Amino acid sequence: MKILGIDPGLGRCGFGLIETTTRAGAKALDFGVVTTTVDAPLPSRLKELYDSLNEVFDQTRPDLVAVEKLFFAKNITTGIAVAEARGVVLLVAEQNKVKVFEYTPNEIKKSLTGYGAATKTQMQELVRVHLGLEEKPKPDDAADALAAAITCAFLYRTSEEEKYKFSNSRK
Numbered sequence: 324m325k326i327l328g329i330d331p332g333l334g335r336c337g338f339g340l341i342e343t344t345t346r347a348g349a350k351a352l353d354f355g356v357v358t359t360t361v362d363a364p365l366p367s368r369l370k371e372l373y374d375s376l377n378e379v380f381d382q383t384r385p386d387l388v389a390v391e392k393l394f395f396a397k398n399i400t401t402g403i404a405v406a407e408a409r410g411v412v413l414l415v416a417e418q419n420k421v422k423v424f425e426y427t428p429n430e431i432k433k434s435l436t437g438y439g440a441a442t443k444t445q446m447q448e449l450v451r452v453h454l455g456l457e458e459k460p461k462p463d464d465a466a467d468a469l470a471a472a473i474t475c476a477f478l479y480r481t482s483e484e485e486k487y488k489f490s491n492s493r494k
Contacts, residue, residue, distance in 0.1 A: 327385035328472030333404040337464025341472045351454040354465040376415040388416045389475035434474040
């Protein structure tokens, strides 16, 4: 199963595609960021993001999408821009008919490290280890997107196993 993780942002939107290979493992297929023109008007930037994300979806053909939820923002202006970018991400996923799972940053951290307040460095290292990468994935936005995809792989697999156990226990 291919899972596309997305760390939404207006200036830089991280993406990371993984493929689950075994019950306990996954491998990275692709990761990076899409960017928008900093001094362009907001509608133009949202259109750039929309077009770039459609290219990512066309090239990766994911089975599921994991998106980081907007949990809080220190700067309300930045928070609004991220929320608008998230809207574009959700629209592109819906238009591509791909099921979306959303996770807070704390859920992602807890899923990978067992600790909801893990540092960026700890998260990057665990993403590296889990995916068997030689180096920590960069930039941070791509690493965050890969972490969201790994979280989805863990939690989706667990929920599917629970459904299977429940449906078979009723027979």
